[in-house]
Amino acid sequence: MFKFVLVLCFLVAVHGHGMVMDPVNRASRWRVDSSAPANYDDNQLWCGGAGALVSNGRKCGMCGDNFANPTPRMHELGGRYGQGVIVKSYRQGANIPITVRISANHRGYFQFRMCNLDRYGSESDACYDNILLLTSTGEDRHPIASHLGNHELVLRLPSGVTCKHCVLQWTYYAANTGENYRTCSDISIN
Template sequence: MNYFKQSSIILVVLLISCLLQQTHGHGMMLDPPGRSSRWRYDDSAPKNYDDNALYCGGFWKQTQNGNKCGLCGDDYSDALPRANELGGKYGQGVIVKSYYSSTLTALNVRITANHLGYFSMDLCNLDEFNGESDDCFAKYQLEFIDGNKRLYIGSTTGNIEAIVQFPKGVSCKHCVLRWTYTAGNNWGICENGNGALGCGAQETFRSCADISIVHSLRGMLEPAKQMAVELPVEVPEKVV
């Protein structure tokens, strides 16, 4: 395929993708609650009524940023610290839940508008890295119960349970669990050069939660602020 033809195909794909982005998929991590969703369980947390719309500034903005996204779902071009990163408006570092190490753990995500695609989960151990970074999240890419690192959700909406395996031998006083939802409803160029739905750049959602991972029950009972994750405060969904 010559350069001109390939460039023309890419341009057409980007135009189609923009037309498809008339509505946005929406989702948020609720158990453990992401930083922007903590207010649903903790009255002291700053409120973000748009906590189901952490989509990297939107697909067009994500494309302008070279398909880059903030570590925890903010617009990559935002000034540091971004709102949902440590030191930002919602990134206050409050530990919302503790887990046992090396165990299968059920997490909960709510999808309010489905755009196909898949979930992935990463863990950043701040005890090791002393700060959030791409390298920190890349070290521990969690596996789901079937052993895969991607959980395809089909057309499901509502609450989705995602069972993950925490890394063996890892414990931390402060870890950051990151949920990423990579949509799959855009048409793009696949690795084999053909065009197909779900290939190429896709809209991306992220949410980060501050957690700890312990080896024993004693560690679970150490003085630390934790919240019972039950029924969240409901707010009307934003009309897009």
């Protein structure tokens, strides 16, 4: 009986965690580029947590930080990890492979947006709201399977959009915790 209660208590304390690994997000770039600052909490960009999300009116920082933090937030351009290093280049209209690593799963779905900095000049919610990316099958949401580890999917880049600097924003809407996770990856499209 004691072992069961101990395991149950542990399960209640676990939070869903995730991050985009391809194209590598700003917080995780240190894992593939030794010149990037290390962020050992790179799978915990959860908008400050469920409590902060509620107190902030369900608003999240553009790249996963607590919305209440001063700008630029740590993972936004100008912040400690928002260095603007292009990690991958693509062709306009291409289907691109995406890898998301989930270390604790709470089901739900992923959604991807893109900010064209060449057009907007800076990151903003309006810039991200302008381009909602679809999967290769035309869906605007990717339901998450129940397994841990890498989740592979394919996104379709919009035709007619090119940029020297775009930002791919991933949001994981966790189904049973009310939490959101978010990362940003700096890319180019030609």
